[in-house]
Amino acid sequence: MNIQLDSQGRLKHFLGIEGLKRELLIEILDIAASLIQVSEKAVKKVPLLRGKTVVNLFFEPSTRTRTTFELAAKRLSADVLNFNISSSSTSKGETLLDMLNNLEAMHCDMFVVRHDEAGAPFFMAQHVPEHISIVNAGDGRHEHPTQAMLDMFTIRQHKGEFHNLKVAIVGDILHSRVARSQIFALTTLGAAEVRIIAPRTLMPKGIEDMGVKVFDRLKAGLQDVDVVIMLRIQRERMRSALLPSEQEYFQYYGLTEDMLAQAHPDAIVMHPGPINRGVEIESSVADGSRSVILQQVSNGIAVRMAVMAMVLGRIDKPLETAKDSLV
Amino acid sequence: MNIQLDSQGRLKHFLGIEGLKRELLIEILDIAASLIQVSEKAVKKVPLLRGKTVVNLFFEPSTRTRTTFELAAKRLSADVLNFNISSSSTSKGETLLDMLNNLEAMHCDMFVVRHDEAGAPFFMAQHVPEHISIVNAGDGRHEHPTQAMLDMFTIRQHKGEFHNLKVAIVGDILHSRVARSQIFALTTLGAAEVRIIAPRTLMPKGIEDMGVKVFDRLKAGLQDVDVVIMLRIQRERMRSALLPSEQEYFQYYGLTEDMLAQAHPDAIVMHPGPINRGVEIESSVADGSRSVILQQVSNGIAVRMAVMAMVLGRIDKPLETAKDSLV
Amino acid sequence: MNIQLDSQGRLKHFLGIEGLKRELLIEILDIAASLIQVSEKAVKKVPLLRGKTVVNLFFEPSTRTRTTFELAAKRLSADVLNFNISSSSTSKGETLLDMLNNLEAMHCDMFVVRHDEAGAPFFMAQHVPEHISIVNAGDGRHEHPTQAMLDMFTIRQHKGEFHNLKVAIVGDILHSRVARSQIFALTTLGAAEVRIIAPRTLMPKGIEDMGVKVFDRLKAGLQDVDVVIMLRIQRERMRSALLPSEQEYFQYYGLTEDMLAQAHPDAIVMHPGPINRGVEIESSVADGSRSVILQQVSNGIAVRMAVMAMVLGRIDKPLETAKDSLV
Numbered sequence: 004m005n006i007q008l009d010s011q012g013r014l015k016h017f018l019g020i021e022g023l024k025r026e027l028l029i030e031i032l033d034i035a036a037s038l039i040q041v042s043e044k045a046v047k048k049v050p051l052l053r054g055k056t057v058v059n060l061f062f063e064p065s066t067r068t069r070t071t072f073e074l075a076a077k078r079l080s081a082d083v084l085n086f087n088i089s090s091s092s093t094s095k096g097e098t099l100l101d102m103l104n105n106l107e108a109m110h111c112d113m114f115v116v117r118h119d120e121a122g123a124p125f126f127m128a129q130h131v132p133e134h135i136s137i138v139n140a141g142d143g144r145h146e147h148p149t150q151a152m153l154d155m156f157t158i159r160q161h162k163g164e165f166h167n168l169k170v171a172i173v174g175d176i177l178h179s180r181v182a183r184s185q186i187f188a189l190t191t192l193g194a195a196e197v198r199i200i201a202p203r204t205l206m207p208k209g210i211e212d213m214g215v216k217v218f219d220r221l222k223a224g225l226q227d228v229d230v231v232i233m234l235r236i237q238r239e240r241m242r243s244a245l246l247p248s249e250q251e252y253f254q255y256y257g258l259t260e261d262m263l264a265q266a267h268p269d270a271i272v273m274h275p276g277p278i279n280r281g282v283e284i285e286s287s288v289a290d291g292s293r294s295v296i297l298q299q300v301s302n303g304i305a306v307r308m309a310v311m312a313m314v315l316g317r318i319d320k321p322l323e324t325a326k327d328s329l330v
Numbered sequence: 331m332n333i334q335l336d337s338q339g340r341l342k343h344f345l346g347i348e349g350l351k352r353e354l355l356i357e358i359l360d361i362a363a364s365l366i367q368v369s370e371k372a373v374k375k376v377p378l379l380r381g382k383t384v385v386n387l388f389f390e391p392s393t394r395t396r397t398t399f400e401l402a403a404k405r406l407s408a409d410v411l412n413f414n415i416s417s418s419s420t421s422k423g424e425t426l427l428d429m430l431n432n433l434e435a436m437h438c439d440m441f442v443v444r445h446d447e448a449g450a451p452f453f454m455a456q457h458v459p460e461h462i463s464i465v466n467a468g469d470g471r472h473e474h475p476t477q478a479m480l481d482m483f484t485i486r487q488h489k490g491e492f493h494n495l496k497v498a499i500v501g502d503i504l505h506s507r508v509a510r511s512q513i514f515a516l517t518t519l520g521a522a523e524v525r526i527i528a529p530r531t532l533m534p535k536g537i538e539d540m541g542v543k544v545f546d547r548l549k550a551g552l553q554d555v556d557v558v559i560m561l562r563i564q565r566e567r568m569r570s571a572l573l574p575s576e577q578e579y580f581q582y583y584g585l586t587e588d589m590l591a592q593a594h595p596d597a598i599v600m601h602p603g604p605i606n607r608g609v610e611i612e613s614s615v616a617d618g619s620r621s622v623i624l625q626q627v628s629n630g631i632a633v634r635m636a637v638m639a640m641v642l643g644r645i646d647k648p649l650e651t652a653k654d655s656l657v
Numbered sequence: 658m659n660i661q662l663d664s665q666g667r668l669k670h671f672l673g674i675e676g677l678k679r680e681l682l683i684e685i686l687d688i689a690a691s692l693i694q695v696s697e698k699a700v701k702k703v704p705l706l707r708g709k710t711v712v713n714l715f716f717e718p719s720t721r722t723r724t725t726f727e728l729a730a731k732r733l734s735a736d737v738l739n740f741n742i743s744s745s746s747t748s749k750g751e752t753l754l755d756m757l758n759n760l761e762a763m764h765c766d767m768f769v770v771r772h773d774e775a776g777a778p779f780f781m782a783q784h785v786p787e788h789i790s791i792v793n794a795g796d797g798r799h800e801h802p803t804q805a806m807l808d809m810f811t812i813r814q815h816k817g818e819f820h821n822l823k824v825a826i827v828g829d830i831l832h833s834r835v836a837r838s839q840i841f842a843l844t845t846l847g848a849a850e851v852r853i854i855a856p857r858t859l860m861p862k863g864i865e866d867m868g869v870k871v872f873d874r875l876k877a878g879l880q881d882v883d884v885v886i887m888l889r890i891q892r893e894r895m896r897s898a899l900l901p902s903e904q905e906y907f908q909y910y911g912l913t914e915d916m917l918a919q920a921h922p923d924a925i926v927m928h929p930g931p932i933n934r935g936v937e938i939e940s941s942v943a944d945g946s947r948s949v950i951l952q953q954v955s956n957g958i959a960v961r962m963a964v965m966a967m968v969l970g971r972i973d974k975p976l977e978t979a980k981d982s983l984v
Contacts, residue, residue: 042764046708047736054373056401067759070738074710074763077736082374082404084397101605105394108627109401110369278755300762381700383728409701409731411724428932432721435954436728437696 006128014313016128016137019146020187028191030319032156035302035309037321041078042304049322051312052081055112059085061140062118067277068140071300072115075307084111099123100130107135112315114138121145121180136314144180149310150275151184153303155192157295158230160302161271165189171198171224171266173256174234174283175246177205181275182234190214200224202256204245221256225265233258233274236283249282259285263293271295333455341640343455343464346473347514355518357646359483362629362636364648368405369631376649378639379408382439386412388467389445394604395467398627399442402634411438426450427457434462439642441465448472448507463641471507476637477602478511480630482519484622485557487629488598492519498551498593500527500583501561501610502573504534508602509561517541527551529583531572548583552592560585560601563610576609586612590620598622660782668967670782670791673800674841682845684974686810689956689963691975695732696958703976705966706735709766713739715794716772721931722794725954726769729961738765753777754784761789766969768792775799775834790968798834803964804929805838807957809846811949812884814956815925819843823850825878825920827910828888828937829900831859835929836888837867844868854878856910858899875910879919887912887928890937903936913939917947925949 005022009015014027041049057076059069064087076083106114113136116124121143128137141147155165162168170189176182176199189197190213197215199206211217218224225231236252246252258272272284272294280286289296312318332349336342341354368376384403386396391414403410433441440463443451448470455464468474482492489495497516503509503526516524517540524542526533538544545551552558563579573579585599599611599621607613616623639645659676663669668681695703711730713723718741730737760768767790770778775797782791795801809819816822824843830836830853843851844867851869853860865871872878879885890906900906912926926938926948934940943950966972 044708047710047764048708054371054375056374056404066740070740071763073738074736077710082401084400086393086397098604101603101607104624105603105627108624109398109631110374110628276755276759277752280755297758297762300759301764304763381698381702383701383731409728411727413720413724425931428930428934431951432930432954435951436725436958437701437955 006125013316013319014310016124017148017310017314018124018128018137018139020148020151020184020191021146023187023191025191025193028152028155028188031152031306031309031313032159033321034313034318035152035156035306037323038305038308038312039302041308041322042301047078048080049078050080051308051317052076052079052112052315055079055081055315056110057081057083057113057115057311058106058111059083059140060088060114060116061086062088062116062123063141065117065141068117071303072138072140072307072311075304075311076115078304079308079312081112081311099127103127103130107131112136113311115140115311117141119143138310138314141180144178144183146184146187147180148184148188149303149307150181151188152310153299153306154185154232154273154275155188156302156306157273157299158271160298161295162229165192165194168194168230169196169198169228169267170194170230170232171200171218171228172232172234173200173221173224173258175205175236176201176210176234177207177245178237179234185232186213186215198224198228200256202246221258221262222265225262228266229270231258231263231266231270231272233272233283235275235277236279238279249279253282257281257283257285258288260287260291263288269293273299276300333452340643340646341637343451344475344637344641345451345455345464345466347475347478347511347518348473350514350518352518352520355479355482355515358479358633358636358640359486360648361640361645362479362483362633364650365632365635365639366629368635368649369628374405375407376405377407378635378644379403379406379439379642382406382408382642383437384408384410384440384442384638385433385438386410386467387441387443388412388414389416389443389450390468392444392468395444398630399465399467399634399638402631402638403442405631406635406639408439408638426454430454430457434458439463440638442467442638444468446470465637465641468507471505471510473511473514474507475511475515476630476634477508478515479637480626480633481512481559481600481602482515483629483633484600484626485598487625488622489556492516492521495521495557496523496525496555496594497521497557497559498525498527498545498555499559499561500548500551500585502532502563503528503537503561504532504572505564506561512559513540513542525551525555527583529573548585548589549592552589555593556597558585558590558593558597558599560599560610562602562604563606565606576606580609584608584610584612585615587614587618590615596620600626603627660779667970667973668964670778671802671964671968672778672782672791672793674802674805674838674845675800677841677845679845679847682806682809682842685806685960685963685967686813687975688967688972689806689810689960691977692959692962692966693956695962695976696955701732702734703732704734705962705971706730706733706766706969709733709735709969710764711735711737711767711769711965712760712765713737713794714768714770715739715741716743716770716777717795719771719795722771725957726792726794726961726965729958729965732958733962733966735766735965753781757781757784761785765789767965769794769965771795773797792964792968795834798832798837800838800841801834802838802842803957803961804835805842806964807953807960808839808886808927808929809842810956810960811927811953812925814952815949816883819846819848822848822884823852823882823921824848824884824886825852825854825872825882826886826888827854827875827878827912829859829890830855830864830888831861831899832891833888839886840867840869852878852882854910856900875912875916876919879916882920883924885912885917885920885924885926887926887937889929889931890933892933903933907936911935911937911939912942914941914945917942923947927953930954
């Protein structure tokens with residue numbers, strides 16, 4: 004039994020990619036593809052979540068991710084409440100539950116949760132009543148599933164099927180919930196090869212068990228890949244001596260034009276943003292013709308709209324372009 | 331002349347329970363009862379305040395109360411502006427008036443006001459033009475009338491008529507605007523007996539004049555009551571030596587299963603939230619079958635919707651369930 | 658080529674009054690006049706920007722101005738996102754561009770920008786794609802064009818045509834983006850005489866080149882004027898010794914009843930707010946019959962609605978009052 008699914012196997016919560024079937028991931032991508040048009044219309048609205056109340060519960064600050072969820076919810080015509088909560092004020096599970104119970108009693112329909120503790124969204128999903136859905140917007144070092152799905156969307160947009168693809172993920176794998184979700188998604192979707200490139204201090208032990216190939220040299224790891232996914236460096240890690248200086252990191256793991264030349268000539272470059280220019284990526288690469296970084300952002304709105312409409316049971320196949328389904 | 335009423339005796343502002351007639355309180359409860367359904371529908375919206383601008387003016391921080399007003403306003407289809415203002419920046423009445431005048435000039439329709447000074451909403455009601463309504467969301471130690479009305483709603487929901495009821499209010503009566511509003515509401519609605527249970531340091535002098543019975547022992551005060559209303563303890567009071575330690579307070583005034591056994595077997599337990607578990611109430615009581623604490627929260631949305639729609643003259647009898655009145 | 662205009666000479670961005678033609682300013686005023694009714698209706702909404710996403714990007718804190726833009730956008734039925742950004746976090750132009758690019762990728766339609774650096778909105782207008790509009794909500798000491806247009810609106814409302822008018826602007830001209838925009842607007846609209854009244858320390862060198870008459874005595878400057886525009890004093894300037902004490906400033910440049918007697922008997926008194934009572938203006942004047950300060954605030958909503966609807970190409974002539982154009 005996967006807590007993310009209802010009795011008929013439909014998405015009920017979206018907590019992580021781990022354990023989800025290929026068909027469901029494809030369904031998310033297909034529904035998202037049909038929602039891309041909404042943000043491109045003159046009137047960027049569909050009534051799928053009209054009269055629903057979506058609560059952004061952010062225990063970690065993130066203007067950027069919160070904004071994309073807020074926009075996605077508004078384009079689905081939902082009402083949105085934003086809570087920025089310092090974790091300290093809800094350190095006791097008891098208090099977190101009281102807060103949840105209160106928001107439930109107000110007849111909220113969905114909680115979009117970011118939390119610095121891995122598993123917090125799962126804990127919440129275990130404790131909310133049946134009509135409420137939880138969407139994980141990043142929990143500790145665990146998962147960030149909507150980010151991974153927008154990445155998959157972007158890869159499929161440019162490369163089509165996954166089974167021929169070699170994908171490299173570069174950077175601080177150890178602390179990255181994004182990388183974990185991406186690995187689950189890529190292996191589930193059948194990517195030919197998933198490579199992990201990181202300095203040894205930032206490589207989790209036993210990562211090979213996730214079905215990836217490990218490299219500690221960027222040049223070797225990028226050889227012939229079709230997709231290069233750069234991770235964001237948290238500058239805090241530098242201070243804690245897990246990472247060398249920015250200059251040194253860039254020298255060994257920064258994606259330059261030269262390094263990118265190792266990859267397949269049609270390789271695309273991705274990054275979850277915000278970019279640290281000159282640290283993990285050279286500006287000319289970030290802004291170059293092979294960068295799809297801003298398309299990731301656009302796709303993120305559609306993917307989040309798809310997930311939010313799916314978990315509340317408001318859509319289960321791609322939105323038809325028929326006018327009557329749009330407002 | 332009650333400033334809360336218009337020339338035809340209809341609710342114009344909602345500043346306090348004191349001075350309002352029984353019929354009007356019943357009308358609020360009846361209209362709220364008809365609005366409960368709105369939050370239970372798939373599309374939680376009625377167009378009663380469509381195109382109206384509601385301003386939350388919070389001079390005291392309160393995410394929780396502000397959220398319930400924001401949700402209530404949005405479910406009435408109003409536009410909502412939130413202002414969190416430190417009292418210091420508007421310490422001069424002159425500046426408060428300038429702020430009011432400016433918001434009026436922007437054609438705002440309603441101010442929901444929380445202020446640490448008793449009387450601030452009354453002062454504002456005296457100074458706004460006729461088309462603007464003030465709703466008190468808690469002022470100093472004066473009143474918190476929507477909280478009292480949601481409590482009355484919850485009591486009526488469980489107990490029916492008021493005239494047979496014995497109700498006990500337990501805790502820091504001295505500093506509690508909630509208790510004051512509850513006492514006015516209960517006596518106006520004809521409760522058989524209203525009891526006040528508090529340590530002597532937290533019992534206002536002359537409170538008997540409000541028509542209540544005073545107890546300083548919890549056990550004696552709870553004897554045979556139908557409703558137990560626990561007040562929230564402000565931890566700041568502990569530091570100021572008005573209260574003993576949390577442990578000691580809980581020992582004498584905390585609502586435990588044992589203490590609750592003194593009350594009528596069908597007694598319900600209420601609390602305005604947020605709960606301090608193990609300080610004013612035992613967890614097993616807060617979460618037990620006789621607790622209606624979360625129903626209070628749900629009812630709060632409907633009661634606030636009722637008050638907001640009433641003061642703007644958009645509803646004066648229960649909403650019919652006919653489909654055409656709902657959007 | 659004016660970056661503010663599209664190829665057909667229509668308003669595309671609204672960055673400053675400088676360089677705009679009289680006809681365009683009149684068009685803004687006429688469209689704003691037709692939108693005044695929206696805020697006076699029971700349902701304060703028009704669907705002109707329905708499904709559009711307006712982003713308030715405030716790099717300088719300003720609850721007041723942000724609120725008027727937010728209200729204007731909501732009354733146009735737009736979705737609004739608010740960002741309050743400390744300038745320090747985006748000190749590098751590169752990062753500002755990355756932020757812009759990201760918001761563009763989310764299919765936002767308009768950025769309302771306040772920034773402490775003159776030219777920031779211009780810089781942004783140069784870098785956004787064609788379908789995005791920038792509205793300047795105040796940049797450094799450069800311009801604050803919507804403020805100037807709401808002032809022009811208010812003057813026209815009371816005085817009709819501009820060509821007979823003598824207008825005095827009083828206060829800290831040196832640091833005032835408002836004054837600069839007002840001067841451009843007044844001279845473009847053909848005011849007979851624009852006077853600048855300020856202490857020498859607060860008078861920009863060469864200001865006469867803007868077509869104004871300079872006075873350093875309030876009494877002489879106010880002689881026979883039809884409009885008195887007081888500027889807001891930034892108290893920070895006092896500390897930096899550019900200004901004397903508040904008392905001394907008020908003595909020489911404060912607008913008292915006595916001083917106002919120098920002006921034309923029908924002269925109106927204006928101020929962009931918030932007022933420092935007893936510093937730049939006497940309370941009895943601010944609240945007196947010749948003060949139009951609160952009308953400026955009301956007009957501000959209509960003017961901002963006009964500009965926002967115009968730059969997105971949603972209106973190019975006054976809104977007809979026909980019912981079908983309103984929702």
